[in-house]
Amino acid sequence: EAQVTQNPRYLITVTGKKLTVTCSQNMNHEYMSWYRQDPGLGLRQIYYSMNVEVTDKGDVPEGYKVSRKEKRNFPLILESPSPNQTSLYFCASSFLGVGSYEQYFGPGTRLTVT
């Protein structure tokens, strides 16, 4: 089944404790991205990647890191989480090229930083 998986689905952590949220897709998509969703603000893109070893900042990259060492995986790293990073995070992927850029979303990771 074609899908985007994220882990963990829920995470409660404390300020400053490094964490990684994993994202994996099995559709051989070139494009992957991370979003955070906050009430009233919609989806804001954190980072995106157009291929292996190619990453770019989105609208809200501060406090986050990403890497794209393999085509299928795009982990999101919070080196020193702070309470303002409490949010719902989505990973998404799509093909890149002529045609549709339909984004396939993972189920989301709800992060709470205390």
Added chain:
Amino acid sequence: GQQVMQIPQYQHVQEGEDFTTYCNSSTTLSNIQWYKQRPGGHPVFLIQLVKSGEVKKQKRLTFQFGEAKKNSSLHITATQTTDVGTYFCAGLRSNYQLIWGAGTKLIIKP
């Protein structure tokens, strides 16, 4: 910051009434996509519009892309309870960055 404005933020309708949400971008977009997010779920792709002035229909849903490729709308005719959710537009910039509207929540009055 947000560069695609989407209005309204909420729309309450009686079942059977129509619903419309609008998106406006400050810059020209390569394309615009529409997504639906059910409560507790993740966004699901509905459609992509690419050409200036394009109109596409999916059953009761009509999508339009403006002539200048800076605005778009989604219109639902005769809403049903299954239409409940938040509808987002997302504009693709030339550098492949997606810029999202804040969403319009469709609420069906009891």
